[in-house]
Amino acid sequence: MTSLRRFTIPAIAAVAAATLAIAPAAVAGGPGGGHGHPSNPGDDTLLRYAEDTWASLHAMTDPATGLASDNISGDLAEAGEYTSPTNIGGYLWSTIVARDLGIIGKKDARERLRTTLTTLASMERHEPSGMYYNWYSPTDASKLTTWPDSGDVVYPFLSTVDNGWLAASLRVVASAEPSLKRQATVLYDSMDFGWFHDLNAREGVTLNRGGFWVEPPGDGCAVPDNYAGDGPDVYYTCHWYDTTVSEARIATYLGIANGQIPASAYYGTYRTMPDQACDFGWQEQKPVGETREYLGVSVFEGTYEYAGQRLVPSWGGSMFEALMPDLFVPEAQWGANSWAVNHPATVEAQRWHGMEEAGYGYWGFSPASDPFAGYREYGVEGLGISADGYASDAESTDVDYGYEGCRDATNPSPEYGDGVVTPHASFLALPYDRDAVLTNLEGLESNFDSYGAGGFYDAIAVGSGTVADRYLSLDQSMIMAAIGNELLDDKLKKYFVDKKFEKVVRPLVEAQIFSNADN
Template structure:
């Protein structure tokens, strides 16, 4: 594997020092440590990550799900793609232009190609299906790797990430705005919404369904679950719907900070009942290593920290969202370095180094009684998500993963995961994880670059006031 060559001796010395402090449980780095953490490696990491997503984008214009980079020759692309993968490709292209990695002509050409591809994709009820062939845009009904049947599905959270990417593309290239507006005019988030029913809040929770199989009459067959945990990535769909007016603002207050006391969950929560905007809300919290925080569902990094790459939760709600995000990162760091003693940290769903895919996390940080566990598998994208909160510790951890395991590839950036017990490094990069890496680096290198569409319009007039009212019991 190609080794990283861009870090100077001085940067390596600083990173090693930061690693030592992190292992010793040093105090959190100040926000101004972004420059001290090293802008040069961040930019180099971004350029390699951008190369990976560019290589994963087919001539048709869609970003594939994953890419095998284990060989010395051309990487091998998967056949399939999803709405999330396509969104990742869009915002990475915009980030590359905003950071001067590509020019305006390349930006327009790439975005136009992808928007044209999205216009050709089969849809239902205004939304996109979960799996397409990335090479021709056809709807997948059989899984390419196995031939197993695929029942076309409309996912609320995956559509949220494609809509996010389209909004960023339209913001970056005004010539695309009419076309993107036409694509989004039928994307009505109330399709996924079950209104609140005070007489039966179990059947009518005021939350979003996971999705629908639209091959049945009417709306189709719904998933058996709603997205009930607030501090998880589906809240992006909630924000989008509240912002465009297709979801009522009170929907935000019907999503659980923790499950209610007495319900089966990882930890019996503490907190209090409050009433906000006429909605009775259980403001619960967990305590992990002495820190009060709002848990995710499974305990992974991306559940908590993918959304604030785009929606400025810590800025609009510093006492609540800003505080819980920072404490969540500290919980992940402490688990890897102190509780489990791996010497490394950063746990989130990722490629299994030996092949396949699994959900990794810190069980104590999630509501699920048998939540995600770390298993000694570290994924670099989790450290990148931590950059806004613990920049020096994140850079030190990433540097150590490369130094000790060769996790960084000069061509395409960090491999998807590392088994810290066996030393096995994944052969793959995944579009979702690379997309998070690219967005996190863009936010560090040019704060707000990808956030403009989510600071204006309905986000400013409808979402921001909700976050300003938020009072987590932490």
């Protein structure tokens, strides 16, 4: 399938730097890898974490389909009966990392990848867009229309961000395993992100919707339209992905690189909500910044103050919103005046919150399994735009700093309860504070029943010692990616980024300035 509309990036003279070729990294070793052994302090520990994390991904993957389940119990005995494009993509890139670390052999990895790609080619999709539905059975790859646990109706949905992570993994496979390049590329080329992109989101601004249904959902808000301009309408979510520090930016990168959405879309999202009287006075705090223009898009480069520094917040204040795309796109390398400042600031803010402000003694907060049953969104609320963003503790302690001239503060100095730390959030911080990450993880492993046959359990309530003793494939695959990049010199990024991607995307990232940058 080819895209129904194509966009090209205009020249940005101020940042027209020569494109740098990305050379393959030297492979660090591991058991059975034949490449020597890690040499930096802590490398052996990271390799052990990777070996055990891989064990959970192996256990939750159906060998016949090559589809990883969404989750598995802590004893690796009972896997969930559903999977998503993100889960599938995470297994693909984790297989590459396991191979490159020497945890599994090259032939084993190749056959695993081939099985998954073959299954992906056979799965039911939305054919006009080439996009995958959000829930499938991992055992027979069928699209789910009823929820396995409850029998509730599932209205088949196509998620922008989930398809983004699957597409990212296909790029990695195509680069990392030459024998499967054609198979992975055919799937990747069939995925058109233009179907998600609203060219009339706001005046002068284009944005991705959250996704769409082919048929109207049973309840909730849906907007009938067709952004591809051909065929019957689909039913879009009523929200856009409109914040910059969001995991959803992976889909924007891909759509721009593929020419399926305009380059100006990179600048269309909010850094913070605008500072316009009290129109956005509901947000966590009053932002400070200045307005700049990029490719004709006027951007308020707002920042929040937190932990003695200024930074661009995410919606909920979680680590994965900020750092998951950085596993694949070298944002900090390319964005000297944006991500190179904001990523380490986010890590330091999360560390400061856990160690100083809340006094948990541990840090790293991101959506994960709830140690007290179910699933919850965890984060540092003060790092989030939403005034009722993601809490860092089991009590959902609210933080309210107020908004100057618009909303009085109700709880600017809260007392926090049973802090819930999520290990994958700490792994994501490896590039920005390796020593603090290793110390944090060592403490979690030593002082809690937080580590099993599949590595770290998904979340630990560090006050009560209550543990969510299961594994989520998304969180495990983030850990694999983070360790792979740390031990293999950012190899996942080098697989993901080719010359075309760099030529198109790098100038956009280089041009961007956040108001917390020292420029």
